[in-house]
Amino acid sequence: MDLFGGSTFRVLERGLDGAQLRQNAISQNIANVDTPYYKAKDVSFKETLQQAMNEPKLKAYRTNEKHLEFSSTSTGPVIETTRNTMYNHNQNNVDIDLEMAELAKNQIYYNALIDRMNGRFSSLQTVIRGGS
Template sequence: MDLFGSASFKSLERGLAGAQVRHNAISQNIANVNTPNYKAKQVSFKHTLDDAMNQTNFNANRTNAKHLEFSRTNNPIMVEEDRSTMYNHNGNNVDIDLEMAELAKNQIYYNALIDRLNGRFTSLQSVIRGGK
């Protein structure tokens, strides 16, 4: 019996890994706000969640032939540079206000995943203790 290999644990793990990659990219952008010719990095986070959902073994119980199957595509985490804009005279395109907002949003998302993971562990702990 694999308690920590379930689909929900794997999804949470991949979501946390994606949030970490996004945090690193945002931190680099903030650290290089005054670096000449630095181009802001962005993480395509939706790919991380899609990948997490597609790597698990979700099986739909189809009671009708017209029901849709779960799709399976492989989308890696993508870190891209935005070269389309320039905010500073030195070629830098980091918008500090945008980066701080993205950092806060990512932190909220990360905390939500941690809360969900803690809930899963609390449920396991309750089962181990016999519901007490």
């Protein structure tokens, strides 16, 4: 039995990875709010998380090495640069109010994932201890 390789742990892990990457991008945006020509970055990981949730659980058995392997292709979170806006006279497009709101939203999302992960570990701990 694979306790930590289940789909719930995989989805939570990928969600945490995406939230951490988004935190880094938002931090860079805030740090460069006054940097001339800096373009804001954003992380798109909802599609990757959806792929992780829909990953097939069926493993194929190859009877010949010439048979194709079944594997999932996960590209991971994508960092995107927004180039079509400009908020400052120096062609910087970082909106500090938007970035602070995104930072708070990402922190709430990250904390929710951590709480869920802790709940899963608490359940495992209860099972290991025999329900007491």
